[in-house]
Amino acid sequence: MYLPSDSTSLFAGKSFLIIDDFQGMRSMLREMLRTFGTKNIDTVTNGKEAIAYLEKNKYDVVLCDYNLGSGKNGQHILEEAKFRGLIGLATAWIIITAEKTADLVFGAAEYMPDDYIIKPVNEATMKSRLEKVLTRKEMLADIERAASEKNYGLTIALCDKALALSKTNATELQRIKTSMLLTMGRYDRAQQEFELILAKRDIPWAKTGLGKAVFYKGEHARAQQLFREVINENPAYLEAHDWLARSYEAAGELEEAQRALARCTELSPNSVIRQKNLGELAHKRGDLETAENAFRKTIKLGQFSIHKSPVAYLGLAKICSENDNPAEALQILKDTCKEFEGAETGFHAKVVEGMVYSKSGDLVNAGRISREVAELVKADDSHRASSVMLEAAQMFLATGNKEAAENIAQTLVKNNHENAELLAQVNDLYSQAGMSDQGEELVKNSRQEVIAINDRGVILAKEGKLDEAIRLLGEAHSRLPNNKRIMINLSNMAVMSMRKNGKNGDMMLIVDECLRQVAKLDPQDKWCAQLRVALDALPA
Amino acid sequence: MDKNKEAAPDISAFLASAVHDMKNSIGILINFLESNLTELGPDARDKATPMLYEVKRVNDNLVQMLAIYKIGNQFYPFDLTENSIDDFVREIVEQNKTLLEYSGITLDVDLDEGLTWYFDCELISGVISHALNNATHYTKDKLRLSVKEEDRELVMRVEDNGSGYPDSVLEAGDAVSKGVNFASGSTGLGLYFSSMVAKLHKNRGRTGGIFLENGGNLGGSCFILRLP
Numbered sequence: 001m002y003l004p005s006d007s008t009s010l011f012a013g014k015s016f017l018i019i020d021d022f023q024g025m026r027s028m029l030r031e032m033l034r035t036f037g038t039k040n041i042d043t044v045t046n047g048k049e050a051i052a053y054l055e056k057n058k059y060d061v062v063l064c065d066y067n068l069g070s071g072k073n074g075q076h077i078l079e080e081a082k083f084r085g086l087i088g089l090a091t092a093w094i095i096i097t098a099e100k101t102a103d104l105v106f107g108a109a110e111y112m113p114d115d116y117i118i119k120p121v122n123e124a125t126m127k128s129r130l131e132k133v134l135t136r137k138e139m140l141a142d143i144e145r146a147a148s149e150k151n152y153g154l155t156i157a158l159c160d161k162a163l164a165l166s167k168t169n170a171t172e173l174q175r176i177k178t179s180m181l182l183t184m185g186r187y188d189r190a191q192q193e194f195e196l197i198l199a200k201r202d203i204p205w206a207k208t209g210l211g212k213a214v215f216y217k218g219e220h221a222r223a224q225q226l227f228r229e230v231i232n233e234n235p236a237y238l239e240a241h242d243w244l245a246r247s248y249e250a251a252g253e254l255e256e257a258q259r260a261l262a263r264c265t266e267l268s269p270n271s272v273i274r275q276k277n278l279g280e281l282a283h284k285r286g287d288l289e290t291a292e293n294a295f296r297k298t299i300k301l302g303q304f305s306i307h308k309s310p311v312a313y314l315g316l317a318k319i320c321s322e323n324d325n326p327a328e329a330l331q332i333l334k335d336t337c338k339e340f341e342g343a344e345t346g347f348h349a350k351v352v353e354g355m356v357y358s359k360s361g362d363l364v365n366a367g368r369i370s371r372e373v374a375e376l377v378k379a380d381d382s383h384r385a386s387s388v389m390l391e392a393a394q395m396f397l398a399t400g401n402k403e404a405a406e407n408i409a410q411t412l413v414k415n416n417h418e419n420a421e422l423l424a425q426v427n428d429l430y431s432q433a434g435m436s437d438q439g440e441e442l443v444k445n446s447r448q449e450v451i452a453i454n455d456r457g458v459i460l461a462k463e464g465k466l467d468e469a470i471r472l473l474g475e476a477h478s479r480l481p482n483n484k485r486i487m488i489n490l491s492n493m494a495v496m497s498m499r500k501n502g503k504n505g506d507m508m509l510i511v512d513e514c515l516r517q518v519a520k521l522d523p524q525d526k527w528c529a530q531l532r533v534a535l536d537a538l539p540a
Numbered sequence: 541m542d543k544n545k546e547a548a549p550d551i552s553a554f555l556a557s558a559v560h561d562m563k564n565s566i567g568i569l570i571n572f573l574e575s576n577l578t579e580l581g582p583d584a585r586d587k588a589t590p591m592l593y594e595v596k597r598v599n600d601n602l603v604q605m606l607a608i609y610k611i612g613n614q615f616y617p618f619d620l621t622e623n624s625i626d627d628f629v630r631e632i633v634e635q636n637k638t639l640l641e642y643s644g645i646t647l648d649v650d651l652d653e654g655l656t657w658y659f660d661c662e663l664i665s666g667v668i669s670h671a672l673n674n675a676t677h678y679t680k681d682k683l684r685l686s687v688k689e690e691d692r693e694l695v696m697r698v699e700d701n702g703s704g705y706p707d708s709v710l711e712a713g714d715a716v717s718k719g720v721n722f723a724s725g726s727t728g729l730g731l732y733f734s735s736m737v738a739k740l741h742k743n744r745g746r747t748g749g750i751f752l753e754n755g756g757n758l759g760g761s762c763f764i765l766r767l768p
Contacts, residue, residue, distance in 0.1 A: 024564070102615070119567050120563055122571065122635055123574075125635065201658060203620065235614035267615065
């Protein structure tokens with residue numbers, strides 16, 4: 001009746017990598033794979049060896065134990081392999097685990113394994129899961145490629161086509177399709193799709209998706225209600241906790257947001273990102289004890305993870321300084337520069353160092369660092385995050401370098417003239433330094449300068465003088481490379497011009513550069529997706 | 541810090557790593573038994589086959605205790621996904637094939653083909669495997685597994701041609717479906733686990749449940765799981 005299906009052809013040409021620290025398991029898995037007709041099998045015992053093998057070889061399937069003793073665990077290896085492009089879309093990654101954890105089942109979609117198998121592993125389960133995963137990978141290959149190339153329209157069309165053909169993988173296809181709609185900023189369409197699914201059945205991912213769509217539309221209270229409903233039914237559903245925290249934060253309910261995040265770190269104790277988020281939020285609220293704890297955990301957990309981040313190191317250094325422990329703060333800053341080589345982190349660490357000295361009353365060193373940072377700013381001030389530049393301005397004011405502070409503040413305002421939160425922060429900075437009048441003056445003048453250029457550009461475009469408008473805003477863009485409004489107007493004008501005159505290399509260059517820069521400033525920005533749709537619709 | 545509190549060992553800290561080790565060992569034991577039973581003579585094989593049943597019982601208990609612990613503490617990642625019934629049943633049957641074959645028991649399967657249903661695969665597989673393993677022990681020589689859609693619910697039945705559940709177990713089953721805390725011992729654990737798992741499955745106002753009966757298609761005991 002249930003004769004094992006003949007799937008030798010599915011396995012014959014495939015190459016496998018087995019990652020397991022336990023000799024008994026390695027040989028058992030190898031024997032199983034041989035029985036299925038596989039000849040090409042490599043085995044390794046830990047994360048380091050696994051990465052070395054993945055760097056050298058291409059595998060169709062990776063069977064990876066979750067718990068590998070000390071060092072990297074199975075999830076760390078998967079994340080590193082994906083992040084560094086060591087495996088492609090076609091590689092099937094299966095995690096073998098003794099226990100099902102929230103991280104494994106409800107982890108971030110981009111770092112999920114293709115399947116997980118719970119021990120004890122037996123031949124029947126292994127074979128049937130491998131067959132299922134390999135078949136599904138094959139079926140979804142085109143869709144995954146389109147999605148990874150950010151070709152959203154095509155991805156959705158392919159999903160619709162597959163959904164019309166058969167019921168197989170329907171859930172997977174619906175998830176991909178709805179997540180594309182959210183990425184594209186088509187929230188009403190996404191909401192319709194989720195409601196259609198939920199009319200048939202309560203499904204956590206669909207209800208969470210509905211919550212996201214509603215959140216993006218600005219209905220924070222309704223979104224919170226939906227996320228709470230998911231959590232009630234399914235207490236370990238991580239994504240709903242993440243989003244509940246996010247919607248509390250957006251509504252300004254920071255205490256609730258922190259509670260939601262804290263619950264999330266209990267459920268997902270190994271997540272570097274969640275610990276870091278908790279630390280940042282607690283720090284922002286002035287809950288230094290929670291923040292310190294969370295940052296220390298972030299650093300410890302980050303040891304083997306690609307998600308390790310300088311934010312936790314620098315946050316911890318600031319907290320130590322606030323707790324009047326400059327010695328540890330300075331030591332952490334040294335560690336930061338050892339752990340992270342990038343110039344941006346080095347710059348940020350120097351800014352914090354200046355603050356630490358200034359707070360501890362070491363004016364000589366504070367002045368020295370302040371001058372060093374000023375030199376770095378002069379050399380290149382265009383590509384640093386505004387939050388870091390804000391801290392630099394604060395440090396300059398604290399160390400008496402008013403001119404440097406003013407330069408930065410002006411650049412910040414001009415690059416972010418529509419960002420109310422940031423403008424308020426600049427004002428705060430100056431009032432804390434007892435110079436609120438100067439602050440207000442600076443913000444007002446710098447804002448108006450940018451608004452005037454933008455307005456002139458828009459008027460020129462309306463008058464039909466597109467080339468002139470593009471020249472004007474292009475020039476403004478090279479002076480203020482981080483101003484989003486200028487980039488959006490400039491790209492829209494470039495698209496308008498191509499709609500009129502056909503595709504053009506120079507215009508595409510402008511659009512591509514703006515897209516890249518906006519995505520860098522805010523990876524979630526839906527404008528990028530909308531612009532890509534507009535580009536797709538251009539006549540060749 | 542409270543010193544007394546610190547002195548009390550927190551078993552949960554060891555639980556995960558201990559389970560990890562135990563599951564590795566059990567996996568290798570099961571695999572060893574399954575692949576080596578064939579090479580034994582008939583006498584030795586008859587003596588060794590019950591060992592497979594025992595190892596599987598240890599595994600069932602481990603799975604059940606861990607799940608109950610996690611669900612109770614709201615840590616269990618309840619993974620409600622759409623599962624193909626054909627695939628689900630095929631996996632279960634394959635997992636139990638060796639034990640059934642060497643115990644001289646035939647298993648009939650009856651299912652609605654092409655059916656899919658939403659449930660947590662690990663938990664439901666734990667419930668059905670446990671029911672099958674139990675039935676293997678108490679049946680004469682026949683088992684029947686049926687999976688059907690009835691009245692917008694998925695109904696899974698495990699039946700045997702043994703002498704049926706004793707009254708005490710039927711009463712415990714009754715109590716559990718009414719939500720009463722009841723029996724003890726390993727029957728209690730299995731029933732408690734199965735009922736807890738069934739109740740986790742909800743859909744639009746309906747909740748899952750388990751039921752124990754005698755009779756059924758084969759005249760012995762009959763374990764029924766209903767999922768909305």
